[in-house]
Amino acid sequence: MLKSSFTSPASPAQPASSTSLAQASLVTFCASLAVVFALAVSLSLYFAHGLDRAEQAQGQSLIQKSIEAERRLLQLTIKDYSFWGEAYRHLHLKVDMEWAFVRENFGPALYDDFGYEAAFVIGPSGRSVYAVIEGRYETVAAAQWLGRSVDEWVAEARALADDEKVFTALTSLAGTPALVVAAAITPSTDPTVQADDRPPSVMLVVNRLDPRRLEELGANMGLRGVRLGRADDPAFAHAELTGEHGTHFDLQWDATRPGRQMIIVVLPLIILATLIIFGMTWVMLRRNTRAARALDSSHELLRTSQAALTLSESRFRDVAEASSDWIWEADCEGRLTYLSDRFEAVTGLDKAQWLGTSLDQLVDLPDGTLLDRLRSNVGQSNLVTECSYVDKHLQQRTARIAARTSGTQGFRGTATDVTEEIEARRRVEYLSRHDVLTGLPNRSQLRDYLESRLENALAASQPLVMLTIDLDRFKPVNDLLGHATGDLVLHEIGARIRQCVRSQDIVARVGGDEFVMVVSGMVGHQEIEALCRRLIDLIEQVIDVDEQEIHVSASIGIAVSPGDAAHAPELLRYSDIALYEAKASGRGTWRFYDGDMNARIVERRRLEGDLRYAIKHGELRLEYQPRFRIADGRMVGAEALVRWQHPQRGLLAPDAFIPIAEEVGLITAVGEWVMDAACRQASQWPETLFVSVNVSSREFQSGQLVERVKAALQRSGLAANRLELEVTESVMLEDADNALILMRSLKALGVRLTMDDFGTGYSSLSYLRSFPFDGLKIDRSFVSRLGDSQPDLAIVEAVIGLGRALSLTVTAEGVETLEHLKLLDSVACDEGQGYYLSRPLEGASFDALLLSISLPTS
Numbered sequence: 037m038l039k040s041s042f043t044s045p046a047s048p049a050q051p052a053s054s055t056s057l058a059q060a061s062l063v064t065f066c067a068s069l070a071v072v073f074a075l076a077v078s079l080s081l082y083f084a085h086g087l088d089r090a091e092q093a094q095g096q097s098l099i100q101k102s103i104e105a106e107r108r109l110l111q112l113t114i115k116d117y118s119f120w121g122e123a124y125r126h127l128h129l130k131v132d133m134e135w136a137f138v139r140e141n142f143g144p145a146l147y148d149d150f151g152y153e154a155a156f157v158i159g160p161s162g163r164s165v166y167a168v169i170e171g172r173y174e175t176v177a178a179a180q181w182l183g184r185s186v187d188e189w190v191a192e193a194r195a196l197a198d199d200e201k202v203f204t205a206l207t208s209l210a211g212t213p214a215l216v217v218a219a220a221i222t223p224s225t226d227p228t229v230q231a232d233d234r235p236p237s238v239m240l241v242v243n244r245l246d247p248r249r250l251e252e253l254g255a256n257m258g259l260r261g262v263r264l265g266r267a268d269d270p271a272f273a274h275a276e277l278t279g280e281h282g283t284h285f286d287l288q289w290d291a292t293r294p295g296r297q298m299i300i301v302v303l304p305l306i307i308l309a310t311l312i313i314f315g316m317t318w319v320m321l322r323r324n325t326r327a328a329r330a331l332d333s334s335h336e337l338l339r340t341s342q343a344a345l346t347l348s349e350s351r352f353r354d355v356a357e358a359s360s361d362w363i364w365e366a367d368c369e370g371r372l373t374y375l376s377d378r379f380e381a382v383t384g385l386d387k388a389q390w391l392g393t394s395l396d397q398l399v400d401l402p403d404g405t406l407l408d409r410l411r412s413n414v415g416q417s418n419l420v421t422e423c424s425y426v427d428k429h430l431q432q433r434t435a436r437i438a439a440r441t442s443g444t445q446g447f448r449g450t451a452t453d454v455t456e457e458i459e460a461r462r463r464v465e466y467l468s469r470h471d472v473l474t475g476l477p478n479r480s481q482l483r484d485y486l487e488s489r490l491e492n493a494l495a496a497s498q499p500l501v502m503l504t505i506d507l508d509r510f511k512p513v514n515d516l517l518g519h520a521t522g523d524l525v526l527h528e529i530g531a532r533i534r535q536c537v538r539s540q541d542i543v544a545r546v547g548g549d550e551f552v553m554v555v556s557g558m559v560g561h562q563e564i565e566a567l568c569r570r571l572i573d574l575i576e577q578v579i580d581v582d583e584q585e586i587h588v589s590a591s592i593g594i595a596v597s598p599g600d601a602a603h604a605p606e607l608l609r610y611s612d613i614a615l616y617e618a619k620a621s622g623r624g625t626w627r628f629y630d631g632d633m634n635a636r637i638v639e640r641r642r643l644e645g646d647l648r649y650a651i652k653h654g655e656l657r658l659e660y661q662p663r664f665r666i667a668d669g670r671m672v673g674a675e676a677l678v679r680w681q682h683p684q685r686g687l688l689a690p691d692a693f694i695p696i697a698e699e700v701g702l703i704t705a706v707g708e709w710v711m712d713a714a715c716r717q718a719s720q721w722p723e724t725l726f727v728s729v730n731v732s733s734r735e736f737q738s739g740q741l742v743e744r745v746k747a748a749l750q751r752s753g754l755a756a757n758r759l760e761l762e763v764t765e766s767v768m769l770e771d772a773d774n775a776l777i778l779m780r781s782l783k784a785l786g787v788r789l790t791m792d793d794f795g796t797g798y799s800s801l802s803y804l805r806s807f808p809f810d811g812l813k814i815d816r817s818f819v820s821r822l823g824d825s826q827p828d829l830a831i832v833e834a835v836i837g838l839g840r841a842l843s844l845t846v847t848a849e850g851v852e853t854l855e856h857l858k859l860l861d862s863v864a865c866d867e868g869q870g871y872y873l874s875r876p877l878e879g880a881s882f883d884a885l886l887l888s889i890s891l892p893t894s
Contacts, residue, residue, distance in 0.1 A: 065317060073310045080302050087294045095259055096275040099287055102253040103206070103215075103245075103277060110217045110243055111202045113150060117142055118219035118239045119200045121226025121638060122645065127157050128221045128237040131165050137173050139649045146241065147171035151249075154181060154242040157221075158190050160234035178240055182209060186218075186240060193218035193238045200224065206279035212264075213245040213277060213285045225609075226638045227631065250287065262289045361435075361453050367446040370395045370407040374448075382453050384428030395447075399423040399435065410439060410447050422454065434458050471545040473523055474530030482544035482552055486604035489556070490597060500597045501558045504611040505533065505571065507549040508589040508623040517584065524581050525588065532574040536567060552611070561628070568592050568626040576624075591618040592626035600629050613637060644700055646682065647693055651705050655681050658713050659876035662885065663728070663847060663869045666861050671886075673726035673760065675869065676714035677876050678706065694732075703734045708744050715752035715759060717879055721886065728760040730792065733767045736774070742781045749785070756786030762813065764792050768803050776807060783808045790847070794835065804842055811866075812839055816850025819870070822859045833863040840864075 117123055126132035127142065137143040146152045147170055156178040157166035164177040178186045184207075192203040197220035205216045220236040223229035245253075250262045264287060277285040361382045365374035372395055375387040390398060396405045401423045413419045418440045424432050439449025469481040477485070489500055507529065514522040526549065533543050533551055541555040553571075558564050572590055579586040593615025601607040614629040616637070621627065650656060660674040680688040697703040711729055718727035735741050749756055761782065767775050779789055790811040791804065804812065814835055821828045832848070839846035848860050851870030860868055877885060 066314070069310065069314055069317065073306070076306050076310075077303065080299060080306065084294075084296065084299045087298065091294060095289060098259060099253075099262065099275040099277075102256065106243070106245075106253065107204050107206075107215055107217075109150075110152070110215055110241065111204055113146075113152075114217045114219045114239055114241050115200070115202050118202070118221050119224040120221075120641070121223040121229040122642060123239075124221050124223040124226070124229050124231070127166065127239075128160075128234075129232065131157070131159075133166075133173075136166060137168065140652065141645055141649070142166075142239070143168055143173070144171040145648075145652075151243070152241050153244045154178075156181075156186075156240040158186065158238040158240060160237060162187060162190060165237070182242070189216060189218045189240065190238045193220045193240075194236055196220065197222055197236050206277060206283070206285075208279060208283050208285070209242070209244060213279065215243045215245065217241045217243075225634050227635060228638065260290045262287055264288075362451050363448070364395070364451060365446065365448040366395045370410075370447075372398070373446070383425065383433075399425045399437065399451075406437065406439075410441065414441050419449075471530075474527050474545050476530050476534070476551070477542055477544040479544065479546045482542065482546065482554070483604055485542050486554065486607065489554075490602060490604060490607075498556045499558075499599065500607070501555050501564055502595045502597070502607050502611045503553040503555075503568065503571070503626075504593040504595075504608075504615045505551040505553065505575075505590050506593075506615055506619070507575070508591055508619075510549040510588050513586060513588065517581070517586070521581050521584075521586070525579055525586055528579050529575055529588070532577075533571065535574065536571055552608070564594060564628075565626070568594070572624060572626075589624040591615060591623050593618055593629065594626060595629040610634075640696065643693065644696055644702075647680070647696060647702060650680055650682070651702065651709065655683070656706070656709055656713075657681050657687070657878070658710065658717065659878055660717070660727075660882045661869060661876040662874045662882070663867050664873050666848075666857070666865055666868050671725065672867060673728060673758075674718075674882065675728040675730075675762070676710060676717075678710050698732060698734050703732050704738050704740070707732065707735045708748075711744060711748040712751065715748045715754045718758060719752045719754040720883075723755070723758070725886075726758040726760050726788065727754075728762055728790065730762045731767075733764070736763070736767050736778055737771070741778060742785070745782060745787060746785055749787075757788065760788040760790055760810075762790050762792040765803060768807065779808055790845075804838070804844070809844060811845035811847060813847045813849050813869075814865075816870075819848050819850040819856055819860075820852065822856050829859060829863070832860070832865070836863055836865050839866075 122135070123142065126135040135141055142155065142157075146155050146168060153170060155168045156164050158178060159165040164179070167174045167176055167178065167181070169176065169181065174181075189203060189205065196203055200222065202217055202219040204218075207214055207216055218238055218240045220238050222236060223231055243249075247263055250264070253262065255262075264285065275287045277287060279285065362378040363374070363376040364372060364379070366372050372391050372393055375390060377387075379385065379387045379390075394407070396407050399406055401409065401421065406421070406423060409419060409421065418438055420436065420438045422434055422436050424434055427433055433453060433455040435451045436454045437449055437451050439447055441447055469478060470476065471478045486500075510522070510525070513525055526545075530543070530545060530551065533553060537543050537553060537555060541553070544552045544554075546552050555567070558567070571592065575588060575590045579588070593611045593613065595601060595607050595610040595614060597607050600610050610629040613633045614627045617633050618625050618627040627633075657679040659677045659679055661677060662671050662674045664670065665672050678690055678694075680693050682688050694703070694706070697706050714727045714729050718725070721727075731741065745759070745761070748754075749759065763779075782789060788810040789808060790813060791807075791809050792813050793815045794812040803809075812835070814832055818828050818832055818835075822832065836846050838844075845866050847867040847869060848856075848865050849869050851857055851860065851868045851872050853872055856870070857868060857872060874885065
């Protein structure tokens with residue numbers, strides 16, 4: 037009875053313990069599941085917020101880049117105007133209204149072409165001497181129009197004059213952000229301008245970022261509704277622009293919120309999945325509860341004791357190992373008495389073998405020993421130094437030692453392996469002075485090299501020769517074979533150029549496909565030319581990339597110090613000028629700099645400005661050279677030839693200005709004027725006559741040729757079949773696929789297409805077969821020798837037979853004599869054109885010729 041009363045209360049203890057364990061497990065799992073659910077929801081909200089922030093950040097970045105691009109465009113524009121001898125002559129030495137405003141060298145074009153609202157010239161005295169507001173000449177002062185003083189900007193611009201740099205600022209005009217650019221007017225390198233001793237005049241251009249301009253900038257970047265607003269408005273995305281003197285502008289736009297859309301889709305799915313998992317887990321845990329058993333109390337006590345011991349041991353290890361790689365201790369004699377476990381993991385050395393050995397045997401200082409340093413540092417602050425050691429692979433590594441004395445017991449400290457850190461630092465330093473692709477020095481190292489050599493007293497006795505090398509025909513490699521192939525080509529070219537220099541010389545890559553070589557000790561032109569020939573021969577050797585043979589060439593510009601220049605920037609600029617002359621001479625060659633080159637560049641810039649003025653003010657003229665049918669002598673049409681009636685130079689032929697127009701992007705404007713004028717004139721001719729217009733390859737590349745031809749025909753009322761377009765083979769060579777598409781579109785309009793200068797290219801026969809030509813013109817070089825060269829007559833006869841087989845009209849250019857005419861008639865050439873038949877005529881003279889259109893016979 038006593039036994040029963042004693043044991044009955046204890047019997048339910050075991051089930052009660054098992055139940056508690058099961059319940060605790062259930063509660064723990066439910067809590068974990070709740071945490072997972074909360075974490076999933078939090079992560080979803082975090083990522084959603086992150087998406088919205090990324091959208092906001094991208095918009096802010098796009099706004100900043102758009103404003104920066106606008107600022108750089110404004111800088112480049114004002115730089116072309118200010119650092120110009122003509123501007124110095126006509127806006128500083130005196131204010132020439134005819135040159136500046138009437139001829140639009142610094143006038144309405146700033147507003148019409150670029151949209152700049154205001155432009156001022158501040159004279160040497162600080163007074164506004166010239167102003168153009170919204171394309172109109174005004175007498176208002178800059179400070180009055182801006183509503184603030186401009187002295188600070190003028191001073192900044194003048195301070196940058198020697199470096200030919202431009203001052204820019206973002207400021208507020210009546211609450212509207214505006215970009216202000218100021219630049220001192222200097223004669224630059226124009227030798228024809230004599231600078232006075234007054235402070236330079238300053239060009240000041242203002243581009244107001246009004247609501248319309250802000251919306252355009254935003255639209256270009258894919259942002260809707262960019263405008264000035266409040267930064268605290270949560271309904272819109274916003275960005276802050278900082279201008280001068282801490283001026284802030286808050287911009288806002290209509291931003292999308294991708295994170296909100298993600299939450300709408302993802303959150304219900306997370307809730308549903310959590311409920312399903314919770315239900316399944318609840319069922320499983322209910323079953324496992326029945327099998328739960330209490331752990332033995334003694335086992336629990338043992339486990340707890342072991343855990344406490346492990347925690348106590350690991351506490352010191354964690355603290356010791358967390359702060360450094362490994363810990364060491366040494367006695368007063370420098371013998372190692374303790375090394376932490378991390379010593380073996382970091383160094384790979386056996387710590388048992390090193391215990392008891394001298395600390396100086398393990399590490400090495402470049403000056404003295406670590407033990408001597410520790411002894412001399414007694415009583416002072418912790419010693420921190422870098423030393424080297426050898427790991428198990430016998431590789432030398434670097435460790436940072438932090439140590440202090442431990443009373444009379446010796447020394448203790450930590451060691452951290454910093455090998456990778458030092459290597460990374462060396463790598464960063466290397467990359468800052470070398471080109472990553474080729475491994476050659478970059479522009480920064482080249483500048484330092486030049487400055488050190490040019491400042492050297494021996495520079496005069498050992499002149500420096502600078503060769504600026506630019507690759508020819510490299511752009512098609514990148515366009516057709518890809519940038520990866522282009523990079524391989526540049527790497528190979530860099531290696532070849534490096535073969536031509538000595539240890540004291542330098543080769544640097546300063547641009548995409550531009551290299552600079554500086555050699556010393558060369559004096560004679562023959563020695564320098566031999567080096568140039570060797571360079572070009574090396575570069576022109578075939579380059580094999582992925583079983584493709586790639587051919588490039590190079591042009592070289594040469595400047596010599598101190599003969600040409602004594603300062604690095606001038607030497608670089610002069611070699612660039614010489615390089616420009618080399619490329620203009622046909623590429624694949626070299627040119628030495630001389631003073632006339634700079635004068636020619638100044639003259640070319642002046643001619644470029646005159647050409648812009650001529651296009652806008654009607655100085656271009658058209659002459660018409662008739663074309664006759666050889667069989668019966670009847671005129672069939674005329675070729676329109678453009679001329680320029682220059683006010684000072686007289687009548688200029690196309691060779692004098694068309695290359696400039698193509699290079700600076702004016703060829704489209706010239707071509708559009710020629711097309712309109714020719715169609716307008718031909719619409720007054722008899723309907724049996726057509727007009728022929730030359731089209732350059734640049735006009736094909738512009739992508740607007742079809743629309744311009746269509747518009748010219750509509751404006752003039754000329755029938756499309758009375759317009760003939762003459763194209764050269766270069767159009768097909770540069771982009772055959774695009775040229776074929778354009779030609780088919782032109783043929784759809786109904787115009788005629790003729791291949792000009794046939795026989796001077798490389799693959800004209802394939803183009804005649806593939807492209808929709810109506811005719812071809814035999815180059816004058818074959819016609820001019822008809823009476824003297826039997827092979828040329830055979831070539832002409834073969835071309836005529838080819839044209840007849842392809843149903844093409846064959847026209848012979850350069851008919852200069854009666855003999856030429858008779859020979860062409862004997863081989864049944866269709867049409868002829870040349871001085872013997874008629875010289876190019878002005879419009880009135882051509883109309884008079886229409887009264888008599890028979891072919892001369894003697």
